Amino acid sequence: xxxxxxxxxxxxxxxxxxxxxxxxxxxxxxxxxxxxxxxxxxxxxxxxxxxxxxxxxxxxxxxxxxxxxxxxxxxxxxxxxxxxxxxxxxxxxxxxxxxxxxxxxxxxxxxxxxxxxxxxxxxxxxxxxxxxxxxxxxxxxxxxxxxxxxxxxxxxxxxxxxxxxxxxxxxxxxxxxxxxxxxxxxxxxxxxxxxxxxxxxx
Amino acid sequence: xxxxxxxxxxxxxxxxxxxxxxxxxxxxxxxxxxxxxxxxxxxxxxxxxxxxxxxxxxxxxxxxxxxxxxxxxxxxxxxxxxxxxxxxxxxxxxxxxxxxxxxxxxxxxxxxxxxxxxxxxxxxxxxxxxxxxxxxxxxxxxxxxxxxxxxxxxxxxxxxxxxxxxxxxxxxxxxxxxxxxxxxxxxxxxxxxxxxxxxxxx
Numbered sequence: 001x002x003x004x005x006x007x008x009x010x011x012x013x014x015x016x017x018x019x020x021x022x023x024x025x026x027x028x029x030x031x032x033x034x035x036x037x038x039x040x041x042x043x044x045x046x047x048x049x050x051x052x053x054x055x056x057x058x059x060x061x062x063x064x065x066x067x068x069x070x071x072x073x074x075x076x077x078x079x080x081x082x083x084x085x086x087x088x089x090x091x092x093x094x095x096x097x098x099x100x101x102x103x104x105x106x107x108x109x110x111x112x113x114x115x116x117x118x119x120x121x122x123x124x125x126x127x128x129x130x131x132x133x134x135x136x137x138x139x140x141x142x143x144x145x146x147x148x149x150x151x152x153x154x155x156x157x158x159x160x161x162x163x164x165x166x167x168x169x170x171x172x173x174x175x176x177x178x179x180x181x182x183x184x185x186x187x188x189x190x191x192x193x194x195x196x197x198x199x200x201x202x
Numbered sequence: 203x204x205x206x207x208x209x210x211x212x213x214x215x216x217x218x219x220x221x222x223x224x225x226x227x228x229x230x231x232x233x234x235x236x237x238x239x240x241x242x243x244x245x246x247x248x249x250x251x252x253x254x255x256x257x258x259x260x261x262x263x264x265x266x267x268x269x270x271x272x273x274x275x276x277x278x279x280x281x282x283x284x285x286x287x288x289x290x291x292x293x294x295x296x297x298x299x300x301x302x303x304x305x306x307x308x309x310x311x312x313x314x315x316x317x318x319x320x321x322x323x324x325x326x327x328x329x330x331x332x333x334x335x336x337x338x339x340x341x342x343x344x345x346x347x348x349x350x351x352x353x354x355x356x357x358x359x360x361x362x363x364x365x366x367x368x369x370x371x372x373x374x375x376x377x378x379x380x381x382x383x384x385x386x387x388x389x390x391x392x393x394x395x396x397x398x399x400x401x402x403x404x
Contacts, residue, residue, distance in 0.1 A: 053325035055257035055311045057269040063381060066336050067259040067269030069311035070383075073326035089326070093390065095383070109257045109271035114316060122362050123255035124275035124291070134268045160324050179265060181272075181297070188295065 034117050037129070040190035041200035044182050047110055047131045049082030052157045054110035056088065056175075058099035058137060070096040073161070074108070075153040084198050086133065086175050087140070087150035089161050091168040096137075100173065106137035108175050112184075126183050135178035139171060147172045236319050239331070242392035243402035246384050249312055249333045251284030254359045256312035258290065258377075260301035260339060272298040275363070276310070277355040286400050288335065288377050289342070289352035291363050293370040298339075302375065308339035310377050314386075328385050337380035341373055349374045 035042035053073045060068040072090070077083040086108050090097040100106060109132045112118050118128035140147045150172040155162050164170055180197055182190045237244035255275045262270040274292070279285040288310050292299040302308060311334045314320050320330035342349045352374040357364050366372055382399055384392045 053313070053315060055259075055271050057257075057259045057271040059267075059269055060336070063336050064307065065261075066307040067261055067271075067309055068336065068383075069257050069259040069269075069271055069309050069334055071311060071313040071315070071325060071332040073324055105266065105268040107269055107271050109273060111255070111273040113255060113273070122275055122360050123273060124360070125362065130273040132271055134262070134265050134270065158324050158326070160327065181270075 034112070034129070037127070037184040040182055040184070040192040041196045043129060043184045043190075044131050044180060044192060044197050045082060045084055045200060047112060047129055048076050048084060048086060048133075049080070050115050051110040053114075054086075054108055056096055056137070057107045057109065058096050059103045059105055060095070061099055061102050068095060068099060069109075070094070072096065073154070073158050075150075075157045077153045078156050085177070087153055088173040088175075089154050089158070089164075089170045090173050091170050093168055097171070097173065100137040101139065104136040104138055106175060107132050107134040126186050129182070129184035131183075132181040133175055133177045134181070136176045137173055138176055140174050142171060146174075150174065236314070236331070239329070239386040242384055242386070242394040243398045245331060245386045245392075246333050246382060246394060246399050247284060247286055247402060249314060249331055250278050250286060250288060250335075251282070252317050253312040255316075256288075256310055258298055258339070259309045259311065260298050261305045261307055262297070263301055263304050270297060270301060272296070274298065275356070275360050277352075277359045279355045280358050287379070289355055290375045290377075291356050291360070291366075291372045292375050293372050295370055299373070299375065302339040303341065306338040306340055308377060309334050309336040328388050331384070331386035333385075334383040335377055335379045336383070338378045339375055340378055342376050344373060348376075352376065
């Protein structure tokens with residue numbers, strides 16, 4: 001390969017890594033083992049990467065603005081390569097997508113309990129970790145690179161999605177995270193900024 | 203036993219059954235087996251009775267009124283004797299109780315997936331049932347019969363709650379249900395009124 005080609009290639013790789021890093025959050029290989037609860041960013045990313053379903057909350061437009069939770073599948077990236085950003089595959093036949101298109105304020109909640117690592121500890125015990133990501137639930141433009149990435153991420157963890165009916169018009173949504181509520185030990189929520197969450201110190 | 207005593211006893215039993223039935227909803231022995239999805243009331247009650255944790259959604263007062271979901275434990279009655287009304291054990295050290303005391307609009311979401319009966323079906327597939335109960339999250343007066351019942355119901359399913367710290371001031375909350383969103387098959391949410399849910403035809 002010529003010097004010119006190597007330079008071009010290295011620039012391309014650099015661009016892709018930076019694009020990935022800045023748009024999606026640092027890729028993390030998630031470990032099977034739960035991180036130390038003192039490491040809030042690692043614990044938060046582990047929870048989001050290891051789970052594959054949770055409850056997505058939006059503001060109802062037909063129930064007096066009551067907050068409406070809904071069970072949804074999600075993915076934050078390929079298995080063991082989480083980005084920290086949850087992507088969803090939603091149809092407007094279901095209320096959550098309809099509500100979000102009118103008012104994007106939303107949160108997404110997952111628990112450590114389904115991972116099996118809480119053992120006999122109660123799901124509400126603070127040492128059984130839980131996280132709620134709050135922000136805006138946004139439609140991702142279907143022909144964007146991000147949507148393409150999201151679909152790969154979703155289909156890798158939810159194979160049947162590939163065969164869901166075309167006339168249901170499933171579309172990719174993402175949560176743009178603005179604040180994080182993480183409980184993984186006694187003493188209240190762990191301080192954790194979105195920046196720390198997206199770009200944990202390795 | 204004299205006729206007078208028998209009459210008194212039967213009145214007392216009748217009163218207790220009616221009180222239970224009207225305040226809490228008909229007691230149902232929940233079966234291990236999932237009911238036929240055509241039977242919306244039975245399926246809804248089975249989901250609520252067999253689960254012991256879910257996500258409780260309230261309106262945040264410090265996050266721009268973003269709907270805030272939180273993992274909580276719950277109980278709707280003694281094991282296999284569900285009432286249909288979810289009771290919670292919450293502390294105002296946690297945001298959910300604080301939010302609800304300012305604005306009681308709330309919903310509670312559980313999934314069939316943690317019960318293990320969805321098998322390999324995706325959690326977002328409509329045949330893996332899910333339910334969201336919407337209404338008002340209310341504090342139950344600590345010295346009422348209802349709170350006493352709720353504590354028995356909660357402690358029966360969440361034994362460690364008995365030993366949670368007194369200075370956290372855990373209190374009983376309940377969701378007063380106003381509408382029900384149940385998905386257990388293709389074709390959209392099952393029509394199901396609160397009355398049908400609380401008093402299913404046996």
